[in-house]
Amino acid sequence: MSITKNYFGTLPDGTQVDIFTLTNSRKVSVDIINFGGIIVSITVPDRDGNMADVTLGYRNLDKYIENPGYLGALIGRHANRIEGAAFELNGKVYELAKNDGKNHLHGGITGFHNVVWKAGVIGEKLVLTHTSPDGEENYPGKVDVKVEYSLTGENELVIDYNAVSDKDTVVNLTNHAYFNLGGHASGDILKHQIYINADSFTPVNDECIPTGEIRSVKGTVMDFTALRNFADGFDSSDEQIKNGGGYDHNWVLNTKGNIGEAAAELYHPESGRLMQVFTTKPGVQFYSGNFLDNLNGKENAVYGKRNGLCLETQYFPNAMKHKHFPSPVLKAGEKYHHVTIYKFTTK
Numbered sequence: 001m002s003i004t005k006n007y008f009g010t011l012p013d014g015t016q017v018d019i020f021t022l023t024n025s026r027k028v029s030v031d032i033i034n035f036g037g038i039i040v041s042i043t044v045p046d047r048d049g050n051m052a053d054v055t056l057g058y059r060n061l062d063k064y065i066e067n068p069g070y071l072g073a074l075i076g077r078h079a080n081r082i083e084g085a086a087f088e089l090n091g092k093v094y095e096l097a098k099n100d101g102k103n104h105l106h107g108g109i110t111g112f113h114n115v116v117w118k119a120g121v122i123g124e125k126l127v128l129t130h131t132s133p134d135g136e137e138n139y140p141g142k143v144d145v146k147v148e149y150s151l152t153g154e155n156e157l158v159i160d161y162n163a164v165s166d167k168d169t170v171v172n173l174t175n176h177a178y179f180n181l182g183g184h185a186s187g188d189i190l191k192h193q194i195y196i197n198a199d200s201f202t203p204v205n206d207e208c209i210p211t212g213e214i215r216s217v218k219g220t221v222m223d224f225t226a227l228r229n230f231a232d233g234f235d236s237s238d239e240q241i242k243n244g245g246g247y248d249h250n251w252v253l254n255t256k257g258n259i260g261e262a263a264a265e266l267y268h269p270e271s272g273r274l275m276q277v278f279t280t281k282p283g284v285q286f287y288s289g290n291f292l293d294n295l296n297g298k299e300n301a302v303y304g305k306r307n308g309l310c311l312e313t314q315y316f317p318n319a320m321k322h323k324h325f326p327s328p329v330l331k332a333g334e335k336y337h338h339v340t341i342y343k344f345t346t347k
Contacts, residue, residue, distance in 0.1 A: 009061025037074030047272030178308030
């Protein structure tokens with residue numbers, strides 16, 4: 001694998017942002033910028049060898065500064081939603097930014113998606129590091145974060161997340177890439193098929209906040225235990241579809257941290273592209289791009305509603321309010337370490 005570095009843009013404060021291109025021997029490539037740790041593009045072949053970029057994104061830094069849909073971004077300190085924009089830890093309540101109605105979303109205003117990471121190449125890995133100071137977005141603890149990106153000869157994009165804090169805090173890192181295996185500019189995702197290795201999910205209220213229930217998927221439109229098309233779910237009268245405006249839910253993975261077992265698969269029959277997701281995390285958020293709103297993307301593409309989907313590996317949303325959920329608490333001095341792999345093949 002090779003990694004090259006080029007200029008991408010300059011922020012209003014004069015800070016330069018670079019783009020790193022990871023390329024393997026099969027001509028598969030991944031572009032990542034050190035602003036927000038953002039995945040700008042992933043270019044992979046279809047069953048006939050034709051290459052296409054399968055992630056939504058921009059080629060303009062100004063667009064990423066705005067980035068209302070968090071396209072491709074590295075998310076932290078806490079991915080997804082926290083009810084009431086507050087959590088209690090060690091007897092103290094921490095009030096957070098209300099940036100999703102009255103709730104907290106994706107780490108807040110100055111989340112990890114909105115900072116310039118230090119970047120370096122070590123061997124065949126792109127290594128991004130960032131120190132989040134104690135009190136940033138009112139989260140406790142100084143947190144040192146390291147995220148490593150690598151691309152294998154088997155067309156696997158490996159994201160290795162690491163963090164350590166000097167105080168007890170919460171950490172829940174993910175990536176917010178939007179995938180369209182027909183190509184980023186190919187329109188809606190309605191012909192895709194999905195498999196999620198989960199017998200249950202966490203239902204949400206009308207603010208997309210998990211209620212604390214863990215519910216079986218059996219007999220519902222949330223059942224993806226076999227690869228199937230999900231477009232029919234959008235027309236369902238199911239209350240969960242109405243609450244999410246489509247799919248915007250966390251699934252409770254059966255894999256239980258086993259990265260050798262696929263947590264999810266996304267398949268595009270027309271191109272033959274298949275993406276498998278492997279992770280050490282306990283959950284995955286399937287978000288069907290319900291709120292994409294005519295964003296002007298790469299190559300003059302316009303990304304509208306359901307033109308891309310996310311499979312965000314994570315601790316469950318709102319876990320600080322529901323103690324039976326896996327805990328995102330990171331104790332002082334302990335190591336946070338999780339790995340997610342997106343593997344691209346064809347069939």
